[in-house]
Amino acid sequence: MKLIFRLGGIAALVAGLVILAVLPFATSFVEQWARRDVELRSRLVFSTARDQIVDLMVRNDTEQIDRLFERVATDERVLAIGYCDGQELLFPTKNMPGSFSCAQAARSDSETFSTIRADDRDVLVSAFPLKANGRTGHLVVLHDMSYVQRRGAQARNYIFLALAGVALGAAALVAAIALLIMRRWLASVRQAIENVRAGTPPLPHSDDLPAIGKEIHDVLQELDATRRTIDAAHTDWSPDALRAALSNELSGSEVIVVSNREPYIHNRTDNGITLQIPASGLVAALEPITRACGGTWVAHGSGTADRETVDTYDRVAVPPGHPSYTLRRVWLTEEEQDGYYYGAANEGLWPLCHIAFVRPVFRETDWRMYRAVNAKFADAVVAEAKREDPVVLVQDYHFALLPRMIRERLPRATIVTFWHIPWPNAETFGICPWREEIIDGLLGSSILGFHTQAHCNHFLEAVDAYVESRIDRERDAVTYGGEETLIRPYPISIEWPPAALAGQKSVEECRAAVRQRLGLPPEMRLGVGIERFDYTKGIIDRMKAIDTLLTDYPEWKGHFVFAQVAAPTRSKLANYRQLQEEAEALARDINVRHGTEGYEPIKLLVRHHEPDEVFELFRAADLCVVSSLHDGMNLVAKEFVAARDDEAGVLILSAFAGASRELAEALIVNPYNAHAMGEAFNRALTMPLGEQRERMRLMRDQVRERNVYRWAGQMLLAASRLRKRQRIRRVIAESRRRASAYA
Structure with missing residues (x-):
């Protein structure tokens, strides 16, 4: 009997130490991710409302700005919203703390986050730079952080109660069974805690696992979802970052x-x-x-x-x-x-x-x-x-x-x-x-x-x-x-920076070299399309759009040429052979109807082009057309954006290519509508350089941040998390099997 009580006392002591070790970690874990959750919400508020705010400020529509701010401030986590023009606070919502001033908010050329005391409570102030009417101010989003402390205390209490229950159960179990069984269970508990400390997401609910409180389960699930979002948004993906992630998460x-x-x-x-x-x-x-x-x-x-x-x-x-x-x-x-x-x-x-x-x-x-x-x-x-x-x-x-x-x-x-x-x-x-x-x-x-x-x-x-x-x-x-x-x-992308860009000459030199090679005068406007001869790519449809452009806007005759690069592919299949024949015939017809001596509006280049040749064409072009009739992603669109480090050029992109979900600043078109595509060609050719650069800058940011290393990293990190979960399940299953064998 003394041995049983001694073992029970040891189990209770060990469980108490585990509680003391885990509680500070759990509280800090909840508070840290809760703050990141608030920061993420602030970013979502800003990215969702940014364009509408700028538009309303340009129109000086203060009434609509007030309404927009009040509507956004109804979010359950948002306390108040305002706009800091220098030190002046404009358009504050009705819940704005009376003691808040723009001087309290940390502001810079990029997003900032700072914590202040306002009306006897902690408030997180998120400040985002916003340019309108030639001036840069800051959108400030205030969050009441008191709920973070409440959530931390709540999680601490729940975890304490859950662990205390485990301790009592463990003590009773040790009193009834042999010490060897207890040691094996403790080994599995230690393994689970080590995986939590290493960042392993919580196991999904299973009837075979010990029950935990619903509230704890929900909180951990929420933190898991938030972490997945933050991991994807904040990692600067590069070959080194990918190697580091693989080394940390898939070592061996x-x-x-x-x-x-x-x-x-x-x-x-x-x-x-x-x-x-x-x-x-x-x-x-x-x-x-x-x-x-x-x-x-x-x-x-x-x-x-x-x-x-x-x-x-x-x-x-x-x-x-x-x-x-x-x-x-x-x-x-x-x-x-x-x-x-x-x-x-x-x-x-x-x-x-x-x-x-x-x-x-x-x-x-x-x-x-x-x-x-x-x-x-x-x-x-x-x-x-x-x-x-x-x-x-x-x-x-x-x-x-x-x-x-x-x-x-x-x-x-x-x-x-x-x-x-x-x-x-x-x-x-x-x-x-x-x-x-x-x-x-x-x-x-x-x-x-x-x-x-x-x-x-x-x-x-x-x-x-x-x-x-x-x-x-x-x-x-x-x-x-x-x-x-x-x-x-997992939206696929390209490497950043592209290897083919490393050996490229300047944009001006590329423009001159390509025009000389195609027999074009230096001032000739140039569009490009680059893909395989495939019926899904919309090659015929874009040629019809060029026909429409030259018919509706004859002033472009003699001043615009479209170079269509099309590599032969799957020539054994009749549909692909017929497409190439139809494209060649259509190009000849358009060149006869709209061309003159020494001028052909369509240059059909039927051969494989190496990556350095493709990027030279991208850099030489005034516009690039991706008119897929249906496509998973289409990396040509992203390669064109990556090639334009001068931030000039216009991308015309099919709404039916997956890339259109990410490159919203392109001119999005329906490739089945030749007239609308012709209008898009004209708009691209007449677009002011300032607008081109604004659009291209945003698209380049998107491609740089969501590059191929991020695509791979997301999949491989998901695989890593899955492997860790499976390892934990195997450990628990093995410990139960051995426990059953000894019982």
Whole structure:
């Protein structure tokens, strides 16, 4: 009996020490994230109302400004709003503390946050610079911080009560069972606390876990959501930041990338073996990421000299000259390529998902080949995996079945699949004969990413319509076959700064060189469009818009030329051959009708252009057109913005490209409306330089902050959080198993 009481006393003492250690941490944790939550709310208020405030100030509409401020101040966390013009406080809302003055707010050329005492309470003052009517003032947003102390005290009390209950339960348990069982439970508790201290998000509620108070659960869930938002918004993503994140979050983890297109292609030519870097948005996005994280890239070896440059295990170290990762090539026969790539993927899934009014072709023979090639890639991934729990990044619609195949052979792998093209609505997807198998394959992923939230929603609707599963709409998660898949939007982007920009000459020199090469006079206005010959890109539609421009605004004849760069692609498919023939015929027709001797309004450049050539064209152009009929993202738009370090030039962007969700300062157009597009061309050509720079500056900020390293970082950090949760679950499950064995 004395031993039992002694063990119970030890357990109570240990539990008390845990309470003393955890309480200050928990209180500080809640207060810190609550303040960041308030700062984030202030930023959201400012970003939402900024343009409307500037417009009202320009119009000197003080009555509407007062109404706008009062409406915004109704937010439950906002105390008051005002505008500081120097030391003068303008438009204060009715709840503005009487003791507040502009002198109390810390102000600078960027956003600032400061805490003051006003009316016997702590108030957080957020000040945001705002330029209107040629003067710079500051929008000040005041938040009452007393709720932070209340939340901290409430969380401290709840945690104290919860931990006290655990202590009593532990003491009773130790009195009833052996010391060995208790030690194993304490080991699992210590592991959980260490993961919390390391920043691991709280575990989702489970009936198998010890119950905690609903209030604590809700607070931790809120903090988890806030942290995800703040992490994404405040990290300055770069190759070094990505490497640091990988080092901290995935230290010792193995990373494997899988794609159809390889980042380096070796071809045999008359001059020997040459190296080609393909013009692919997918490769442009993933190659710098794989350099940063190392590991292995598994891809189809398509070059004529690819077999000559690999070792006996079909591997080659890349990039050439400075190897940082391994490229593992997978070989496909011509029959496999025809059925898997040209057939099922590009005659079936590509038109199905893009809804570009080209009928998809579904052949059972193609699908059998698609399944077989996915299995071949699964074999390669398993062969390359050096651990039982690698992080596998599966890329694009070529590998819809691959996640499930990997999951069956590497059940502890963290599989992140990214779908680089749009996902159609459920009704459209329903015409696919293999819809259930595709959904089943993709739900083998731990995380499934799309470009936009709309594509995520469409996928969830398809899952709901065609397979038996449980969908958690609040968390955007699908539980299927006892396994959970998280569905997330990850807008893809480009590296910043782009490598192709490093060797570029000045904008003036690029303008002169391109015009000389195209046989144009120095003063000729130039527009560019750069993509593959693909029916989803709207090449025909933009040519019709140029025809409309020259018809409605004939003064541009002889003064404007459009250079359309179009690399031939998938020439085996009839739709692609017909598109190229139609584009060439339309260009000739427009040049005959609107051209004169020595002047052709459309220059059709049908060949592959290297990245440095593309960026030279971007820098030489007055405008760039991205007129996709339907696109997942379209990185050409972002590359044009990145190329314009002079902050000049105009981007004309289709509303049906994913990039339009981020680059709102472009001229957004409906590519199906030739007249409206022609008007957009004229507006771009007549846009004042000041307006061009204002628009371009905002777009460049967006592309710089939301670059490809952020895209990769978001997915990899999500994978890291998921792996930590799974580790905690395994520890708890193992401790319970051992406890049951000893009981």
